[in-house]
Every structure is written in C-alpha cells, then in structure tokens.
Amino acid sequence: MIKFERKKLIIDFLKEKGISYNEVLSEKLNIPMSTLRRDLNDLLKEGLINKMHGGVEYNDSSLVMEDFFESKINNNIDEKILIAKKAIKLIKKNESIFIDSGSNGFYVCKFLPKDLNLKIVTNSIYNVLELMKQGHQKVYLLGGKFKPVTGAIIGYEAIQSLANYSFDKAFIGINAIDEQFNLYTTNSEHAQVKIEIIKCSKQTYGLADSSKFNKKSFYLFAREDKVNLIRK
Template sequence: MIKKQRQTIILNFLKGKKIVAVETLSNELKIPLTTLRRDLTELEELNKIVKLHGGVEYKEPAFIYEDFFEKKIKDNVKEKETIANKAIKKINKNDSIFIDSGSNGYFIAKNLKADLNLQIVTNSIYNVLELVKNGHENVYLLGGKFTNVTGAILGFEALEALKNYIFDKAFLGVNAVDEEGFIYTTSPEHAQIKIEVIKNSRESYGLADSSKMDRKSFYKFADKESIKLI
C-alpha cells in the first residue's frame, strides 16, 4: 500500500472518534508501529491530526472566513510568489486572460511582464495598479460594486460585463479546498464572478497556497474536475 492511501485510511478511521491509542490504531489497521509513527508525524505536520502522549486525535478542518486584503498579501508570501510564477508560465504571448481579486491574483499582476502583449481583464483595483505599473496597456477593469475587504468588484454589472468576454486562461482566487476536492470562496457574490469566468474560459486555474488545503469556507463554486489547481 502506498503512503498516501495508508494515510487516507488512517484519517478515515480517526474521523468521528475521540482520542485513539497509537497501539490500537496499529492493531486495527494492521500497520507496523514504525510505519504508523512516521505517517502520524507527517499528518501532524500537515495539520490534519494532533499527536498526544500515546494517542492521536483527528483535527477537524478549520472553516476559513474572509480576511482583509492588506493582511493577506503579507501571509505566505514565498508560496504565493511561487504560485504566481507557475501561473505566469502557463500564459502564452497574445493570450486574453482574467486575473481574479485576492492575494494570489495580486502576486500574478505584480510579477507579470508586459512583453507578452496580453489582453487582461480583472475585477481588482489592486491588480490594475500593479499591471499598469509593469507597463501593460490592454487592461480592463469590470464595473460594479467595490468590496472594501477584498478589493473586488462584484455584482450585477460585473456579471453582465463578463458575458461579453472569452478568455484563453483564467486565474481564480480560492479560499479553501476540502479533502474531497471541492473548492470554496467566502460568499455567493464572489462565487458568481468565478463561475461566470469559468464558463467563459478555455482553461481555468485555481490559486491556493498550503493554508487553504483540507479546509472549508462558506460557498462551494467548483471542484478539481472543473478547474486545475496551482
């Protein structure tokens, strides 16, 4: 049995239970203690369990609430820079792209060079400022209601405008990805924008650093089948 399968079996066994003794876990699942201890150490590092003296406890996925944009761009900066660079490598010259609001989209806008001659649509004022600073000329900002917490443009006007666009690539902010691969954002208003963008894009990518994994948020808008995760 490969490690990932074994660790999934361990987590499924622990769900819904209180503290389980390590020896009990080993006996019930027929996993040698040495192998089990290595798996438990890795699962604790992934924030999925809590190791206790002689036992282990399943850690329920935390629920993610929306935080202010100014705070989010200071969190997990190295990971977000890495995600931005991976996303940029997927963009071809002369592409039409959508860059979503949020901190991961912001890092794409911040690092995206103008020599690709792109057509860029975004629903974030912060993205526009970075793109213009980098020399991009064909930048379009959706109209609608400005949301102070995330810096996003949302609402009816934005949705109506999106219906007129076709994108080669779309890069969407993700607030959480649960264990089953469902992808979340924090409100129906944010979700409506993302769903419309996915419908009008040839390729859609979700941007998620490690703090978003195995967690949930308020509104489910996609899964790993409908968009690719970076």
C-alpha cells in the first residue's frame, strides 16, 4: 500500500471514530507501527490530526479548539479593546459584576475604571491580577479546579460557589457562534460554569470578536435569547 492510500485510510478511520490509540490504528488498518508513526507525523504537519498521549484525533477545522490564553490576547487586539469599551459603557457605579475568563474578558478588566466602585467576581487568575494592577479593591476569585491553558477556575466547586451570588451584569467569553447564533465553548466544564453564570445574572452579555462567528466548538451552552452579544 502506497503512502497516499495509507494516509487516506487513517483519515477516514479518524473521521468516523474521532479519536484512536496508535495501537488500534495499527491493528485495524494493518499498518506496521513504525510506518504508522511516519504517516501520523506527516498528517500532523498537514494539520489534519492532533496528537495526544498514545493516540491521535481528527482535526475538524470547522470546530474551534481551545488555545493558550497568552496566544489569544495577542489576536484581534484593536477589536477586543473596542468590544471591552462597549461593555464598560453598560456598567453603572456600585454594581456587582462577573467577568469570565478569556481574552475578551481580560480587556474589560484592563480598561475598567476603578472609580466605578464595583464588586467584581471572576474565574480567571489573569483577570484578578489585571484588576488588582488597575487598583480595584473588591475583587473575588472563584474556587475550584485550575485549568492552565486558559487560566480559568472551573469544576464543581466553582459552580457551587456561583449559586451564592447575584450579579447585576455578567460578561462571558464565547469560543464560537454558529449561523443560528448558538453559543459554544470548548468543553463541558467551561460550559457548566457559563450556564450557572447566566442563571445568577440579571443581564448577561457575550463578548465576541469577529473570529468567533460562523463557527462551532465542542459544547453548546446557550442560544441567542439568553445572552446579549457585544461585538465590533
């Protein structure tokens, strides 16, 4: 079997299964492990798969995958600043607000005036550091599981602690918005936190730069009637 045929077999198998261990691929497709590793390296360079520990997954380019926070804050900066300033105009003095993890939320923290005297809750260590840098005094960080990729606090403890809050306004991050304006995030743990935020907020706003639109991600957490979008 020539390389092209092997690679097509691998991709067709992964399209159906999504994820597979290397040993399973080798056995099911009858490809020696040494040959399979070379083919997988080629497919990785071509952007058709993602490597995991002991296995691979099909890279569906129509799905938005989670990226590192440090990378996201350097994309679409001018647009994110404009969105942040639109969000800030909606905030009144002495309100209680929630600012979600993510690069759009970070820019809200960066430009949020301290003289608004807000009570601010967040699930992002990056947001906390930026808010303290800007001189805000009433800043609260949710407890829970720390996710290094996003700098977010997620999980059962975060959801439980959110149930004790009532926010005037919440500003949540969105990874993808499809043509029907359904809102997505990259995993169920982030989604459950966002769902709880919407429940305990009088008004919820979604922060979405142009890179988010006409795409999907792994988990649908809200439809357009639940969240007011702030965009460029």
